[in-house]
Amino acid sequence: MNPQASHSLAQSRIAVLGYGSQGRAHALNLRDSGLDVVVGLRRNGGSWQRAEDEGFAVVEPADAVRDADLVAVLTPDMVQPALYRDAIEPNLKPGAALLFAHGFNVHFKQIEPRSDIDVVMVAPKGPGALVRSEYARGRGVPCLFAVQQDASGHAEARARAYADGIGGGRAMLIRTDFKEETETDLFGEQAVLCGGASALVQAGFETLVEAGYQPEIAYYEVLHELKLIVDLFYEGGITKMLEFVSETAQYGDFVSGSRVVDAGVKARMQDVLREIQDGTFARNWITEYAAGLPNYKRFRQADLDHPVEQVGKKLRARMPWLQPAETQSAVAADTVTPLVTPFKRVG
Ligand code: NAD
Numbered sequence: 584m585n586p587q588a589s590h591s592l593a594q595s596r597i598a599v600l601g602y603g604s605q606g607r608a609h610a611l612n613l614r615d616s617g618l619d620v621v622v623g624l625r626r627n628g629g630s631w632q633r634a635e636d637e638g639f640a641v642v643e644p645a646d647a648v649r650d651a652d653l654v655a656v657l658t659p660d661m662v663q664p665a666l667y668r669d670a671i672e673p674n675l676k677p678g679a680a681l682l683f684a685h686g687f688n689v690h691f692k693q694i695e696p697r698s699d700i701d702v703v704m705v706a707p708k709g710p711g712a713l714v715r716s717e718y719a720r721g722r723g724v725p726c727l728f729a730v731q732q733d734a735s736g737h738a739e740a741r742a743r744a745y746a747d748g749i750g751g752g753r754a755m756l757i758r759t760d761f762k763e764e765t766e767t768d769l770f771g772e773q774a775v776l777c778g779g780a781s782a783l784v785q786a787g788f789e790t791l792v793e794a795g796y797q798p799e800i801a802y803y804e805v806l807h808e809l810k811l812i813v814d815l816f817y818e819g820g821i822t823k824m825l826e827f828v829s830e831t832a833q834y835g836d837f838v839s840g841s842r843v844v845d846a847g848v849k850a851r852m853q854d855v856l857r858e859i860q861d862g863t864f865a866r867n868w869i870t871e872y873a874a875g876l877p878n879y880k881r882f883r884q885a886d887l888d889h890p891v892e893q894v895g896k897k898l899r900a901r902m903p904w905l906q907p908a909e910t911q912s913a914v915a916a917d918t919v920t921p922l923v924t925p926f927k928r929v930g
């Protein structure tokens with residue numbers, strides 16, 4: 584970490600609210616960077632014991648906020664507005680900083696922060712387990728950072744110091760604003776990473792199985808091997824993927840890829856983006872959450888019940904070596920059981 588940039592948090596107390604995917608990783612990394620961290624959680628919540636077992640002072644959110652110079656809001660997005668109203672706004676010191684890992688609530692005005700505080704964002708471009716395991720290896724996960732409100736005159740320095748503290752400064756920091764981060768993050772997870780990729784896999788699986796091929800073979804072709812391709816993308820882009828697959832696979836890619844994901848798909852991606860930009864998605868999601876998640880639960884169950892999951896469960900039970908390396912090293916580094924499903928979310 585860069586000692587210069589960390590200076591602006593060196594004398595500060597940081598309250599991390601939430602101890603889930605991001606909260607746990609940030610709290611551990613910040614502490615290992617020598618910073619003063621207190622964790623704020625609901626007393627009856629599931630992560631209280633874990634944060635305590637991992638050596639943190641754990642208090643209720645309002646108490647964590649009261650003494651803090653920087654409050655990192657790392658609870659689920661949908662609980663943040665009430666948390667801000669009840670625990671943060673009445674207790675935050677004048678001149679303190681409020682930090683988010685995603686711009687949703689500020690951008691869509693679910694939280695309208697007090698004008699006497701700094702409002703910043705540090706958004707790691709990876710799940711919490713990776714933020715932790717990369718840090719433990721002396722590396723980091725690239726982060727976006729943004730300043731929404733600079734009351735102290737030091738908002739950017741604080742955001743950069745926080746990003747350094749979680750290891751992002753060892754990798755890459757990219758300046759953005761709340762609007763750009765929010766809209767691109769939502770688009771990425773909906774169109775490509777979570778929504779697009781799982782729909783592509785399900786459709787490919789169904790196509791093979793409905794044509795009479797064995798589900799086990801279909802699973803390997805359209806789901807299991809996707810990781811090998813994505814790893815090549817990650818390391819060297821489409822260029823590296825093309826270098827590592829056969830000429831036959833390349834030719835098939837060229838003539839069939841754009842038939843499957845055609846201009847109609849791109850036009851519908853643009854529809855999805857428009858509904859993110861104009862607030863339709865945010866409004867629908869907030870309404871769905873307030874209604875007790877009826878559609879969310881139904882959609883989720885359909886994903887869990889899909890035949891690719893049934894066959895996948897059986898096959899993965901016979902491939903114990905698939906346990907991700909990141910999880911194993913996170914276990915080694917922290918000597919605790921990893922999160923139940925450390926890679927469950929992109930963010
Ligand atoms: P999570 O669901 O993994 O963890 C939530 C934590 O908040 C848990 O410890 C839970 O006990 C606690 N919590 C829930 N309600 C609470 C309340 N009312 N008061 C105090 N604590 C409460 O959340 P996450 O996925 O880490 O997301 C946190 C933030 O990080 C979100 O803004 C999200 O958009 C952002 N983000 C997540 C990822 C990711 O990979 N998961 C990536 C980038 C950004």
Ligand code: MG
Pocket residue numbers: 685768769772929930
């Ligand atoms: Mg996200």
